[in-house]
Amino acid sequence: MKFPVYYEHIHTCKQTGARYGILHTPHGDFETPIFMPVGTQATVKTLIPEEIKEVSDGLILGNTYHLWLQPGDEIVKEFGGIRGFMKWDGALLTDSGGFQVFSLSKTRKITEEGVHFSHYKSGEKLFMSPEDSIHVQNNLGADIIMSFDECPPFNSSYEYMAESVDRTIRWAKRGLKAHNRKNDQGLFGIIQGGGNKDLRLHCINELKDLDFSGFSIGGLSVGESKEEMYEMLEYLKDVMPKDKPRYLMGVGTPDYLLEASMAGIDMCDCVLPTRLARNGTALTSHGKVVIRNATYERDWGKLDDECDCYTCKNYTRAYLRHLVKCKEIEAAMLLSIHNIHFLTNLMARVRIEIENDNLKNFVQEFYKKYGYTKEEESI
Amino acid sequence: MKFPVYYEHIHTCKQTGARYGILHTPHGDFETPIFMPVGTQATVKTLIPEEIKEVSDGLILGNTYHLWLQPGDEIVKEFGGIRGFMKWDGALLTDSGGFQVFSLSKTRKITEEGVHFSHYKSGEKLFMSPEDSIHVQNNLGADIIMSFDECPPFNSSYEYMAESVDRTIRWAKRGLKAHNRKNDQGLFGIIQGGGNKDLRLHCINELKDLDFSGFSIGGLSVGESKEEMYEMLEYLKDVMPKDKPRYLMGVGTPDYLLEASMAGIDMCDCVLPTRLARNGTALTSHGKVVIRNATYERDWGKLDDECDCYTCKNYTRAYLRHLVKCKEIEAAMLLSIHNIHFLTNLMARVRIEIENDNLKNFVQEFYKKYGYTKEEESI
Numbered sequence: 001m002k003f004p005v006y007y008e009h010i011h012t013c014k015q016t017g018a019r020y021g022i023l024h025t026p027h028g029d030f031e032t033p034i035f036m037p038v039g040t041q042a043t044v045k046t047l048i049p050e051e052i053k054e055v056s057d058g059l060i061l062g063n064t065y066h067l068w069l070q071p072g073d074e075i076v077k078e079f080g081g082i083r084g085f086m087k088w089d090g091a092l093l094t095d096s097g098g099f100q101v102f103s104l105s106k107t108r109k110i111t112e113e114g115v116h117f118s119h120y121k122s123g124e125k126l127f128m129s130p131e132d133s134i135h136v137q138n139n140l141g142a143d144i145i146m147s148f149d150e151c152p153p154f155n156s157s158y159e160y161m162a163e164s165v166d167r168t169i170r171w172a173k174r175g176l177k178a179h180n181r182k183n184d185q186g187l188f189g190i191i192q193g194g195g196n197k198d199l200r201l202h203c204i205n206e207l208k209d210l211d212f213s214g215f216s217i218g219g220l221s222v223g224e225s226k227e228e229m230y231e232m233l234e235y236l237k238d239v240m241p242k243d244k245p246r247y248l249m250g251v252g253t254p255d256y257l258l259e260a261s262m263a264g265i266d267m268c269d270c271v272l273p274t275r276l277a278r279n280g281t282a283l284t285s286h287g288k289v290v291i292r293n294a295t296y297e298r299d300w301g302k303l304d305d306e307c308d309c310y311t312c313k314n315y316t317r318a319y320l321r322h323l324v325k326c327k328e329i330e331a332a333m334l335l336s337i338h339n340i341h342f343l344t345n346l347m348a349r350v351r352i353e354i355e356n357d358n359l360k361n362f363v364q365e366f367y368k369k370y371g372y373t374k375e376e377e378s379i
Numbered sequence: 380m381k382f383p384v385y386y387e388h389i390h391t392c393k394q395t396g397a398r399y400g401i402l403h404t405p406h407g408d409f410e411t412p413i414f415m416p417v418g419t420q421a422t423v424k425t426l427i428p429e430e431i432k433e434v435s436d437g438l439i440l441g442n443t444y445h446l447w448l449q450p451g452d453e454i455v456k457e458f459g460g461i462r463g464f465m466k467w468d469g470a471l472l473t474d475s476g477g478f479q480v481f482s483l484s485k486t487r488k489i490t491e492e493g494v495h496f497s498h499y500k501s502g503e504k505l506f507m508s509p510e511d512s513i514h515v516q517n518n519l520g521a522d523i524i525m526s527f528d529e530c531p532p533f534n535s536s537y538e539y540m541a542e543s544v545d546r547t548i549r550w551a552k553r554g555l556k557a558h559n560r561k562n563d564q565g566l567f568g569i570i571q572g573g574g575n576k577d578l579r580l581h582c583i584n585e586l587k588d589l590d591f592s593g594f595s596i597g598g599l600s601v602g603e604s605k606e607e608m609y610e611m612l613e614y615l616k617d618v619m620p621k622d623k624p625r626y627l628m629g630v631g632t633p634d635y636l637l638e639a640s641m642a643g644i645d646m647c648d649c650v651l652p653t654r655l656a657r658n659g660t661a662l663t664s665h666g667k668v669v670i671r672n673a674t675y676e677r678d679w680g681k682l683d684d685e686c687d688c689y690t691c692k693n694y695t696r697a698y699l700r701h702l703v704k705c706k707e708i709e710a711a712m713l714l715s716i717h718n719i720h721f722l723t724n725l726m727a728r729v730r731i732e733i734e735n736d737n738l739k740n741f742v743q744e745f746y747k748k749y750g751y752t753k754e755e756e757s758i
Contacts, residue, residue, distance in 0.1 A: 041702075041705045043702060043705075043709045045707065045708060048712065066705075070704055071701045075676065075701075086698065314466050319464050321450075322449065325449055325450070326420045326445075326449060328422050328424065329425045329712075330422045
């Protein structure tokens with residue numbers, strides 16, 4: 001079977017085992033590893049599509065849960081899917097809605113059929129099945145879509161996790177069957193299992209030979225320690241299917257992106273760059289900059305002396321600090337441009353270092369310059 | 380004396396007496412009547428400078444009061460004035476700060492020397508004199524700057540208004556004396572007098588022969604009725620100096636802009652287009668559109684079928700409504716682009732109609748199409 005989305009492997013880093021390749025989609029081919037900015041509600045917050053194109057690689061994410069509720073997937077479909085609705089001519093990925101169903105609702109009840117839960121704002125009673133999720137994603141029309149899965153806490157009991165993983169496997173198979181746009185949308189299976197390697201492997205073994213275009217790793221970056229996450233990534237590196245793209249969901253701090261790349265991950269997404277921007281924080285090659293701080297009041301420097309994004313080409317730290325102090329929206333706009341560009345650029349460098357079999361060295365240099373220590377928090 | 384800012388008259392509309400001319404400034408020559416968008420805190424809210432250039436005529440306004448308090452005029456000066464600080468290569472006008480001193484402070488005490496008042500947020504005790512205002516504006520570095528004036532309520536008693544106008548005249552003379560950048564900043568005198576024609580004329584007579592580059596009309600659009608405002612504009616039309624630019628401060632609804640143009644006004648400014656945008660309202664040739672309304676949920680049309688701005692070229696009403704419903708910042712961005720473009724475009728049309736001696740006819744057609752009736756509110 002020919003998949004609309006497929007992975008072409010080019011090189012494996014001899015120093016780390018990281019993968020350099022190309023992700024082929026109906027709306028563009030993308031070098032991997034890649035960082036994908038998030039456009040939850042059919043807009044990457046504060047950026048117009050031309051700006052997204054400028055600072056990203058051209059593959060962004062939309063959230064099924066939010067668009068299903070507002071304006072509704074039928075309306076989005078009428079307007080040409082998310083791409084037509086928001087006038088995005090790049091490529092697109094949607095999640096399944098599952099993560100939001102579990103994380104945003106105060107109450108939920110999981111049955112074999114699907115999940116009963118309440119609207120995250122109105123409290124209205126709602127229901128979503130694996131088939132519903134795929135149907136909604138068929139309407140939203142992204143190039144890459146996700147299976148509907150359960151995402152239990154990382155350290156759930158073995159009994160619960162085993163039961164949940166088996167349900168996620170059954171749901172994945174139901175979703176595959178319900179998928180109506182196999183010619184132009186690639187459906188990914190999702191690997192769950194929390195911190196349990198046997199269950200992760202079981203999940204992989206059950207899904208790997210089915211007609212999925214790629215595989216996502218769910219249930220990481222959900223509150224577990226860095227060590228737990230890195231250990232699981234290292235384990236998954238050798239057991240994930242090698243011929244399909246590997247997507248680590250919801251990961252976006254610089255160190256997570258680097259560690260994920262070293263563990264053979266091809267795709268990552270996160271709201272981090274735009275969310276940090278709205279809080280007045282910039283990611284730079286010398287670490288994060290909280291631009292509100294008084295020390296930047298008269299600072300003629302740009303955010304990052306190594307950056308050539310629109311914001312860094314034009315504005316001083318003093319001006320950006322002023323905008324943040326004034327709570328001006330333009331602060332979020334200019335910092336979002338910079339932060340997304342920073343992560344996009346970081347991944348471009350990662351790809352070069354993979355080709356040079358030098359990723360491990362680069363990561364160590366990056367950490368030193370950025371100011372990371374083992375004990376420190378991410379960001 | 381050669382003024383850095385001066386008015387070149389080209390044509391008077393035979394139908395209305397409206398003036399078509401050119402306002403010359405150190406950073407560009409502008410056809411008048413002109414609408415100037417407001418960039419209170421060294422940013423036109425939600426627009427980057429390239430977008431401001433695209434949708435305006437290239438002359439914007441900054442607010443002295445806000446920039447004096449944050450980041451401080453000395454810092455702005457260090458960074459090349461407002462233009463250097465915000466990377467604006469067009470022309471610029473600053474107000475005197477007087478209006479905010481009077482409208483934003485809970486307490487204030489007016490003396491001959493200046494005004495004692497409290498910080499609009501912190502409550503800190505502050506003082507501003509006419510000399511202070513000019514000094515701050517010299518630091519902010521706009522092409523066009525304003526005299527520090529008192530702006531009393533429209534219907535103040537004759538006694539109070541007479542006293543206030545005389546003080547405003549004395550303050551204007553002191554400001555003129557304090558002005559340190561006569562070669563590259565044009566200082567405007569401000570005509571006050573509320574609803575009293577004798578006092579307005581007195582103010583004009585006292586200021587008209589002094590070295591002002593132009594004259595502003597203050598104390599209108601401050602809560603008086605439309606009829607009161609239009610009557611005063613009609614009166615001022617014949618008594619304002621003809622060889623200098625005439626600036627009606629704080630006016631920006633479509634009908635006010637049209638009436639002001641017919642009354643011989645050359646320049647107007649208002650926060651209206653960006654403020655309306657943040658409230659989800661668009662100005663269109665068929666009247667205002669509250670895009671949040673459910674009627675636009677599946678509307679494929681653009682905001683205004685006669686508009687060719689970026690927003691109208693790219694987005695459906697359905698998408699804009701979705702953004703407003705989601706409280707996405709992009710809604711304010713896209714609506715601000717449209718609204719400023721709408722008023723800029725309206726004034727371009729006004730200039731053509733003046734040249735054609737047809738402004739009155741055009742205004743009547745516009746009102747009919749827009750949906751204005753005499754009884755209705757502006758906007």
